[in-house]
Amino acid sequence: MLFSDVVSRAVLRVKMPPKKPKSAGKKKPKGQKAPSPPPIELPDHPEEIFPVVLTSVTQELFACIADEDVTSESPYKLLKKADIIEDMKTRAAVSDFSPAKQKVLDYPEDEILLVFDRDFVYGTCFYLVVTLEAKELLITPPQPEEEPVEIEREVSKTPELKEWISLGSEVEIENESVRETREKLGFMLRVQRKARAPVCFSDRNASDDKHGNLGCPSYEDSRFSIKWIQRDCGIQAAPTVQSSSAQTQWKCRKNMCSQYKPREFSEEEKDNILQSERMKEFCNSVVLRMLVALQQEEIMNVFHDDWKALGTSPEDGDCSGKDCAELMLYQSFTDQKYSKDRKISCINWHPTIYGVIAVAFTEKKEQRPKELTSPDVRPSHIVFFCFSNPYEPQLLLECPDDIYSFQFCPSDSNIIVGGCRNGQVVLWDISGHVTHLQRAQSSGKKVSANTDTFELDDNKESKTPVVRLCAVSAVESSHKAPITDVQWLPPTFEVTRMGIPVENKYKTSVQVVTCSPDCSIMFWDVRLPKLLNQPASVRKQSPDQKAEMTPFSVPDTFKHLDRTWKPLCRVLLPNIKTSGEYAPLKFNFQNYTCNENTDRIPEEADEDDESSEIPRDFSQLRLPSDKNLTTLEDVNTKLYIGTEDGEIVYIDWKLEKDESGRLHSTKPLNCFSVHSWLVNTLPRSPFFKDVILTTGGWKFAIWQEGVMDGPIIVSPSSERACTVGCWSLTRPAVFFIGKDDGSIEVWNLLEKASEPIQVHAHVTTAKITSITPWIASPKQHFLAVTDELGVIHVFEIPKKLCTPSKNESLNLKIYFELEKTRLEDYLRREALWETEQKEAKELTNQMPPKPLQKADDTHLKEYKEYLVLEESIMKADTQEA
């Protein structure tokens, strides 16, 4: 086969690259020699090989006939050199070996290799191998393979060869070994056509032929299905918010913060400007406008509201027909059982519950002793009425005797203090009945509508709750005469035994002041003094007593005081001029409002902490020791007192120590006798802290604290006696005067100072005993008027009398100032006039006769002169005539 020839030739070529005929150079990589020099200009055959053409004769001669002796399998033939030389000699030029003559001669050995070259590799059928090395190589080609193996064997001979023991691995090896079952087949493939033939390409549409294109669509293989449980996937989030910035031109340049100085012109510049033409024109054009405007201002005020100005005072403006300008009767209260043949001595509105009034009934015995035939031994009561039920009392407070005066405690409206006719001070606690009162007030209307329960109400009448008194003062330490006035000290301060005002820690009213015509004023403290040992015993007794008292359900708020109550301090009223004393009927002290001393108070509370929270339980309160409390310097400790004789006494209640160390009251600072009769009321103006109204006798007077000379305003004497006076709560200049003929006068100082603006004649037929205003709601102002018949009239104050006019208090202040100055002037003038009178008297006493004579002389002189004059005139007349 041709393939094998090619392969064998390639193999041969690989194995034997240095096969060069008859050339000296060698290309054997065995490396003994340097790489072959560049081939000498021998035509296409190496040096070692010398191609020779052998004729058939030569072939027969040397027994190397082609394809007989020498075949492709065994192409080598060794020829003897001697033979070749002989041949050459014999045949000389004809010999085939003649071209190789020299080579042969040069050949060292005796035998030269002749190789049959069937393929004409070097152009001839045969060639001679000229060099020994080539020959060696040709003959012994397999030897070099053996040699390295021999070398290896020689090298690795050092380990001892052991006999191999067969352990049965031969079977495994045989199994595992791969053996050829048949001989390998070799194929050579060759395309029949010739290489490098011209090719012609052409286009063909793929869709022309059915098999032009083959599609492989994807399909779901039903043989298997894999469920993807987890899959990795990547997500990129694109933000919805985009921030971008732009730069703008700063067109309007503005200085945000800078320090500046005003621009001004220099003098020259100003002059220049002022002299310029523009300035002149400007002045001319502008002046007219400006003058017009200025004049407009002068002529009238365009913004003046005439309509508003018309009604400056609410009295004038409120001309609607609805509101009457007078007091309207709202309700009357009376109770047959309690008010028969009794007069009302004192009335108070309940401070917190709307529409509840408390009145104290007293006997009218003193005035008409003739009616003693039917002695009324009814127990005295303070009766509570409420608006919803004008004929039934809601609550009764039991009293040991007639109460002339009582008051609700300002800090706790359930505590009431009252002064009795026998001189005792009484305390009540109505905390248990407050809900009843509130219910009564709110549900009163419902009761009347419901006819079924109406009968029950009649029965209930007798079941009006009665509150027994909580505590009553000790008889021996009380007043000796009826207590005519009782007042609580305000919660802002309290008073020590010396009468010195000190701060009130707990801000509750704990002290009461009473006055009585037995010429004394007493301070009472509701708390228990520390020094007495009674507290323990009282407390021990209280559970027992509680058991006793429970049927009457008296709260034991003041159990500690009952029957043992003594006054804290007693102030006597020595007469300023004589040695006697005043008999006070009413008094009035200035209400002290605490200034902001809050930072002091908590400190002291921590020091002297007896009870941490504000105690409601009066029994727990103890009189603090005087040292711990701070003295309040700015409390006005002076009292105004109205006496039985119609005098107004101004006295300081602080006690002083005299030489013997005993405490006694100071002399009063002032005393005025304005009223001809006893002083009834002494109310202080709610607007001006130093203005007091006093009523008594035929006049009333207004006093200002600080003005020691007398009342700043005295009313003209009226026909009827003034029995009560009270200030309006909302208008500084308005007050109400009650008369003994049952009429009420309404005075407004700013309108008319000499007469009342309104007179409600005959409100009742009897003397008016007390008037108390009250603000129940901003729209409802009430005036409670009580009389000697035991009836309470509640009036509604009209709006006109409620709402203050513009700047009323200011105007009133000015008015008072005016009055004050007038008074001072008057007094000064009086004093002056007195001194003048005195002087005049003295003068007349000194020189009684002289002035008479002098007078006569002068008279005579004058008469004489007159006569002379008369004569002269007569003469002149006659002469003329």
Next chain:
Amino acid sequence: MAEVEETLKRIQGQKGVQGIIIVNSEGIPVKTTLDNSSTVQYAGLIHQLVMKARSTVRDIDPQNDLTFLRIRSKKNEIMIAPDKDYFLIVIQNPSD
């Protein structure tokens, strides 16, 4: 100069006039009868107000222009007469 003086005298002669200031278009006082600090204060503040008022009037109607501005306060009244180059400010105490 004489014109200005005469103008000022006429205006000063009116009842209740408290002060007069002449200010140029930039707000710099040119002539005044008040003290320097008050003048400077009035000039600065009123100038801004007049500019604002004028621009307001002209924004509403470009054909229009501000002729007079009066500010009435509790204590007094300030009257401003603007012109092309200057303003005249007069402070008056009204009659009542």
